[in-house]
Amino acid sequence: MSTRDENERLVLLQGTLDLLILRTLIFGPQHGQGIARSIQQTSEDELLVEHGALYPALQRLEDKGWIAAEWGTSQNNRKARFYTLTNAGREQLAAETNKWRRLAAAIGRVIGAEEG
């Protein structure tokens, strides 16, 4: 279990989960639980990924053709469904990342300006 209280975590903005999933898969194939864990770890436990919401999201990305899935075996010899980034997914990731950066920068500027 995580050491921090769940209430302190940031709830994901709508649409950002897709971006995070795609970003996580850039390091190679991964199963659902691994993706959830990885997002949580790389965000230094700031982000809460509700596991229940993860799978419909994965399914949606798969339907869109941005990721592909295949059953395989995990490190500890368990059967798991592994997801891979497709070429279309890579393009989508680039586009989304760019969009997100601009959004974050814009918001940052607005907030920064007020503080200044």
Add this chain to the structure above:
Amino acid sequence: MFWRRRSGSDFRAEIEAHVQLEAERLKQEGLSDDDAQHAARRAFGNVTQAQERFYESRRGILSDTLRDVRFGLRMLARNPGLTVVAVLTLALGIGANTAIFSLLNAVLLRDLPVARPHELFLFGKGEWVGSQDTLPDRSWQLFSYPFFREFRAKNQVFSDVAAIDSITFRSHGSIGGDAGTEKIAVELVSGSFFKTVGVNALLGRVLTDADDRKPGAHPVAVASYAWWQRRFGRNPRIVGQTVTINSTVYNVVGVTPPEFFGVTVGQSPDVWIPLAMEKEISPGWNGLERDLFQSLYIIARRKPDVTLAEASSNTNLLFKQILYEYAGSKPSPKDVEDIQHALIELTPASKGLSQLRFKFESPLVVLMALVFLILLIACANVANLLLARATSRGREIAVRMSIGADRSRLVRQLFVENGLLGTIGAVMGTFVAWLASDVLVAAISPGSRPTIQVAPDLQVLAFTAGISILTVLLFGVAPAFHATRLKPASSLKDGRGAIGSASHGRLSRGLIVVQVALSLMLLLGAVLFLRSLVNLLHVDTGFDKQNVLLAGIDPGSVGYRVDARLATMMDQVEQRLRSVPGIRGASFVFSTFGGGWTDPVVVPGRPVSDHDPDVFQNIVGPDYFATMKIPVVLGRSLSPADTLASRKVAVITETMARIYFAGASPLGRTFSIPPNREWQNIEVVGVARDAKFMSLRQNPMPVAYYPRAQHPIYLYNLVVRYSGDPKAIIPAIRATIHSVDPNLPVSDIRPLSGEINGSVSNQRLVAQLSAVFGVLAAFLSCVGIYGVVSFGVTRRTNELGVRMALGAKRANVLWMVIGEASRLVLLGAAVGLVCAVACGRLAQVRSQLFGLASYDPLSIAVAVAAMAAVALFAAYLPARRATRIDPMVALRYE
């Protein structure tokens, strides 16, 4: 990729794998087996919800629709009364529309079944029938054979040109070696006819130029498919068969394909014979060599690279050039002026020629509009039924919405239900149309045999599909959106409120107003058209149409020439008929009603005016006026003493006397028909009362009657006045004629009144159908008003109970309910009247009225009274039910 199905169990397996992986990780962090499992599941959250969302994303539109269809069918079956009423209403609406449209399509819209019909053009409108023998001086429609030959040879803009006799001959002929004769409909055409329209033979060959060179030298015939089928049972040995008409033997050389009925819709000939045989087919009326015997329609195929403007200017240039040739080297100033005004209007002939079209175009357009109003009323009715049902399904829909059903999803499902209703209605409607179209075709066919094919084609099917979709949209949209606009909370609280949903009431009351307005329009139309028909049938014809029989006699077909033998035969037939018991009078006549020819007349000493109407000419036996009971008001009637040897005489009508002998007595005065030697210096010996001659609608026109002895021609009609039972008279007429000459073909002995009533068959069709539509509309409105008032009473049971408990009298309640309905009806009636009066200004509507105006006050009063009676009746039944409410029961009901 979208349709690669992933199963639910696969998804479940993945979730299970996730939980196990998570639990293992937690165990590594030091949790116990149980705690790890528990925490992993908790972290995952709601498994069911995730699965729901998975299913949601998996489900395609298709499977949804299938489910909706199944559910819809169950809902329709659960409420059979409503379903049956709705389906029947829609079937009537769609069926009636399809039936009228298929008739409209066959008469007005369908292209001829020939190659590239849009290249075909008719010279003039094709309204005239018969012959014209004056120089053309306006937009012209009939042409002579010499003109056709010369035009065809010299024209540059048409790939080919054909001529068709404007009259289809009902000849008597015998087939092969048969002794008896039978009626054969003959169309005389130029040799270029089949090539021009682009029709090849199914069997044998069609006519060619080689069949139309020398007058009288080409006794060949091409049979129509329908005749081949009817008369020969499609025996291929028809080619080489002989047909004898007027003692000329014709060889059948071929048969046309089944779809080709000729170029005249509603008038298909049995055989086509070359125009070169005109004199042999029509011994009394011909003129192949005469420049101004103009009796032909000309139809031409425009070259693809020629524009219509080019074709038109070239045609008219050539037309005038040829007319100047006819006028001679020194044309009179009048001839020059006439030719300058002469004109050929190229009329698109892709849909063929049709006298039916002239007669039925306006009626069919009017009927199409009426029947569309019926559909609107039907839609309003079904919409109201569905609104009522939607309200009673309010609970179901509220439950679904409160447990998370999407509104668009619910609307879609209601739409599928309505679509099902519409589809079933359309299928049944097609069946209704199929039954109705036979009756309709019989109603517009002039003879006993149906003359047009209304078999559904692509256009009709597209129309039905279109109208069905429109129907579903009209009746389905409002109720579907309405049903899902409920607020779940309030609808769940009570199945039935004390006060009805205000917006439901507004919508359904609005529909009632619309229905009443439309029904009133239909009722008013029915009253106006029926009264017009009655007016027409009772119009003073100027003769007594009762107890008169018409017989057709064809002396030419058995070898009579226009000579003394013919005259003697006619004298004998008239004389012997007069002595038959029960027969009061008999006379040969050129035309009794519905046909004739006109000529301009000149009265010595009276200046010719451009406004002079041409005079209708009729040739009659000496007994004609007595037989028809046309009173001769001045001078004498025609008599057997008027012979070839005596002075040429005529009896004229009052109108002719007024126009040509203004004021003074015409007796003893003379008139002439300019170009004609035989028709000079004719003395007026009597004036007869005006009689209808061409149609019942026409105003009195100038007519001159001449004794048949002085103008020997073939007369094909015989009128006989009788008393007593016509069934006994008919064989007596036949026997008497055969006692004079046993070979004379006698056909169609029929009552004159039938002929006259038949001349208004278009009026009759409109009147009868609009009466049916009016009754149907009133009935549908009745159902609609009943439904809405009755539903209102049910919903207000509680309120009415309270009112009665507080002392309202039964009569008060009755009048309250009826009064509310009456306000709607009054509003609808007002709207309907305004619309009806506006529609009454349309030319198509006016053309169907006779002897009254579209705003005829009596008709309006009748229609409004009928509508009011129907509406009151419909409201009275539920209102009476309201008065029977027991206050105690009603109050406890909550």
